[in-house]
Amino acid sequence: MPYKNLSKILQSLKTVYSNDNTDYSKKYSGEIGYKTDGLSPDEAELLRQHNLQPNNFQTYSHGDLVSAFLKLRDTTSLTWMSCSRFFIKGLSGELPRYRQTLMSFHFMSGLENHAFMPSKRHANCDICSLPLKSVFDRTHALYTYYLGHSWNETPAHFLAELEEASTFEAPEVTREQVEKLSSLLQAISDASQDETPGQLEKRIASLKLLPKTDKYKRYGILQTLAVTGVMPGDLDSGNQPARSDIVHPLAGWRGSMGVDYDVASTIFPDFAH
Numbered sequence: 001m002p003y004k005n006l007s008k009i010l011q012s013l014k015t016v017y018s019n020d021n022t023d024y025s026k027k028y029s030g031e032i033g034y035k036t037d038g039l040s041p042d043e044a045e046l047l048r049q050h051n052l053q054p055n056n057f058q059t060y061s062h063g064d065l066v067s068a069f070l071k072l073r074d075t076t077s078l079t080w081m082s083c084s085r086f087f088i089k090g091l092s093g094e095l096p097r098y099r100q101t102l103m104s105f106h107f108m109s110g111l112e113n114h115a116f117m118p119s120k121r122h123a124n125c126d127i128c129s130l131p132l133k134s135v136f137d138r139t140h141a142l143y144t145y146y147l148g149h150s151w152n153e154t155p156a157h158f159l160a161e162l163e164e165a166s167t168f169e170a171p172e173v174t175r176e177q178v179e180k181l182s183s184l185l186q187a188i189s190d191a192s193q194d195e196t197p198g199q200l201e202k203r204i205a206s207l208k209l210l211p212k213t214d215k216y217k218r219y220g221i222l223q224t225l226a227v228t229g230v231m232p233g234d235l236d237s238g239n240q241p242a243r244s245d246i247v248h249p250l251a252g253w254r255g256s257m258g259v260d261y262d263v264a265s266t267i268f269p270d271f272a273h
Ligand SMILES: [Zn+2]
Pocket: 062, 114, 115, 116, 117, 125, 126, 127, 128, 129, 130
């Protein structure tokens, strides 16, 4: 467990970050926050103890984030092995918070020191996709991960994610949990030739393979497999379909591409055995 009182923490975060709890009376670094008066003093203290106090807005430049990622990479206790186990545990539904770490770690591993490179296609850096400036509530970013989401679109949030995951104990995985991954990969390779990622998500939902997921959480799990190359895809994000729920690289996957089992056994050493 990341924290022994995880369910209480999640409940307290839900109290603050529900949709109708926005607080328009105050701004934090120019951003609108959330009301905290629904928290009991004990709940507020519990969140503070875990560095999860609400409305914890932080401002970073692109350079700040790159430096902080590179520094964390040198000091973190996270490894490919521990992150792959985080993912397997997240996938199994035991700890949904753990689903994001593998994708964040993949991002950090590939990062090199560089200056912001303007892009012709979007507002973010063409090299690493980080924005020139980021302002966000660290706790709200972490809250989405506590709910079991994983995203590749906002790498600025990966820093807080990895900092927090660095404080978690490296998990052990059970045979049943590894089999869960195995069943998911089997389902993906069973796809018909022209199956789309959206059709794949529906099929996985009907197979009931992934506990504690909804459509978007399943996209997150599949996106992690795509980002790490376990699900091969078309890496050209220039072909992004407009107004799609599914972004690249997962958007570029089709059934005929199946699963790259060589990559899978590299990313998930437990799976290879
Ligand atoms: Zn960059």
